[in-house]
Amino acid sequence: MERRVSHLVDGELREETQYYHRICVVAIVSSAFPIPLGIRFQKNGETEVACSLALLKDLIETVGSRFLDLLVFDALYLQTPFTAEVEALGLDWVGNLKENQPELLAEAQRVTAGAPEVHSQDQDELQLWYAPEVYWPVADRTIRVVKTVRHRPKNRRRIRRDEEGRKHSMKETVIETSTNFYVSNLELGSIPPVFIHQLGRSRWLIDSEVFQTMTTDGHLKRPSVHQDRGQALIALTMIRVLAFTLTQVFFHRQVRSHFRKCSFGFCNLARRLADQFLVMTRMNSS
DSSP, rough: EEEEEEEEETEEEEEEEEEOOEEEEEEHHHHHHHEEEEEOOOTOOOHHHHHHHHHHHHHHHHTTTTTSSSEEGGGGGOOOOOOHHHHEEEEEEEEOOTTTSHHHHHHHHHOOOOOOOOETTTTTEEEEEEEEEEEEETTTEEEEEEEEEEEEEEEEEEEEETTTSSSEEEEEEEEEEEEEEEEEEOOTTOOTHHHHHHHHHHHIIIIIIIIIIIIIIIIITTOOTTTOOOOHHHHHHHHHHHHHHHHHHIIIIEEEEESSOOSSOHHHHHHHHHHHHHHHHHHHHH
């Protein structure tokens, strides 16, 4: 894609064309580790939501719906056309609810003002409200809403000075509180509402274990080809995604499975493989 950007050069504001790319990814998060199922480059003038919807349709046409039972998405995707298209594909969905749907958020806050259910998860305390029918004015329909407030103890180090001005590092425990709203079209039946909370939070696995790892450690967005070499860029990106996925499978199935407690993580394994590859390359060249 391309866009016009402004830069301050020698005190003068100048405009230039910036070339860049964005990628939409569908990943499986219900497995032991997230697996990218498909990627698609966002086209110039195309929105992220439209790009992701086109990717979903391509995936269902190519591999069917056996990998896609329920779609989890961010608040950006909570739009009437998108949810209608997803349901037309035969998928249930769970999404985050934020300020981009102000009327629905206000109604969700109103109907979840009563007493919550309380759940304990390890050291966390989770307060949960469930409303099975909340009216969504923009879509002219009702959907299910889950509100959660999570209290999590977290250790921090704080630097304090004594009476003589000397610094001391002290460990203290603070309680972090986070509030989230989730909406869904899923018929729960006998399934407890906390399941929607678990589904909604599973989306963070995509951000933390897929996107951040591939972009930061895997250099997914590093420019590697010249302009007007779009096919080469797509091929290099697909190679990187494939290498990431295969290494993930190897790490979880062949490395972690042999340890009671694994002493290093996925990125450590990738660095060790890269170092060994570099040693072999040097040996072959000499």
